[in-house]
Amino acid sequence: MAYPKIFTSFFVLILIVHIKCYTAEMKRNQVISELIKNHDRFVSPDYEEDFPTVVSVQLYVSSVDTVSEQNMEYSVTILLRQLWHDPRLNYTRMSSLSRLEMDSSRINNFWVPDLFFSNEKKGSFHDVTKPNRMLLIYRNGTVFYSIRLSLTLSCYMRLERYPMDDQICSMVMESYSYSAENVFFKWIETQKPVVVDRSIEMPQYTLKKYHATVCKKDYGEGEHIYSFNADSYISTYI
Numbered sequence: 001m002a003y004p005k006i007f008t009s010f011f012v013l014i015l016i017v018h019i020k021c022y023t024a025e026m027k028r029n030q031v032i033s034e035l036i037k038n039h040d041r042f043v044s045p046d047y048e049e050d051f052p053t054v055v056s057v058q059l060y061v062s063s064v065d066t067v068s069e070q071n072m073e074y075s076v077t078i079l080l081r082q083l084w085h086d087p088r089l090n091y092t093r094m095s096s097l098s099r100l101e102m103d104s105s106r107i108n109n110f111w112v113p114d115l116f117f118s119n120e121k122k123g124s125f126h127d128v129t130k131p132n133r134m135l136l137i138y139r140n141g142t143v144f145y146s147i148r149l150s151l152t153l154s155c156y157m158r159l160e161r162y163p164m165d166d167q168i169c170s171m172v173m174e175s176y177s178y179s180a181e182n183v184f185f186k187w188i189e190t191q192k193p194v195v196v197d198r199s200i201e202m203p204q205y206t207l208k209k210y211h212a213t214v215c216k217k218d219y220g221e222g223e224h225i226y227s228f229n230a231d232s233y234i235s236t237y238i
């Protein structure tokens, strides 16, 4: 009889699909375990080399929450995005998966840069449901890291001409522990370094423009740190 045969082959087909999904899942986890096992998160990617690890930085400003002349501060919510290459995480030989996505609980197993905001008064990570952090590792060892932050930053405002005034408020970033010989931070070159959400609206202010600059600071002994300035020009006169 033909009827039961069709039924049998249909059943076999479902079984094959199931097995395929299962092996793909195992491989991904194996690759991640292998990478974690051989990784020292306390050591920067090219620590043993004569050249620095280059970290490209991009800021995505999702909102400007307050601007206070009294306290000379302003607060923003941003995504801090960083891109670098870590040869230790090149998994070309282990898998053909194009990239691995790490959630917040696994990120702590990997080295990440230590940028901080030097004009920060207070800051917080977003961790509603889970910390808003994401790390992508591409097969060739290129790493993309994104964190969502809310910051209150100091801004020296010149108030002589208030309220018909333009204020320049900066976000100044520096590496906490690495000199430029070890980890070199720069603004991203392939895209806009500072991206502002187009829906940003503040009742009393307008954001006129953004300007991304780099300053070199010397700390003696040939050590220098580059600080990154994202200057926002805020106009109190609309």
Ligand SMILES: *[C@@H]1O[C@H](CO)[C@@H](O)[C@H](O)[C@H]1NC(C)=O
Residues within 6 Å of the ligand: 085, 138, 139, 140, 141, 142
């Ligand atoms: C690694 O792969 C990514 C994604 O395909 C690419 O954008 C990047 O330029 C590559 N990096 C290197 C160092 O080859």
Ligand SMILES: *[C@@H]1O[C@H](CO)[C@@H](O)[C@H](O)[C@H]1NC(C)=O
Residues within 6 Å of the ligand: 087, 090, 091, 092, 093, 140, 141
């Ligand atoms: C990644 O590893 C493969 C195999 O070892 C090598 O051929 C390739 O050049 C490496 N890629 C990068 C960007 O280092």
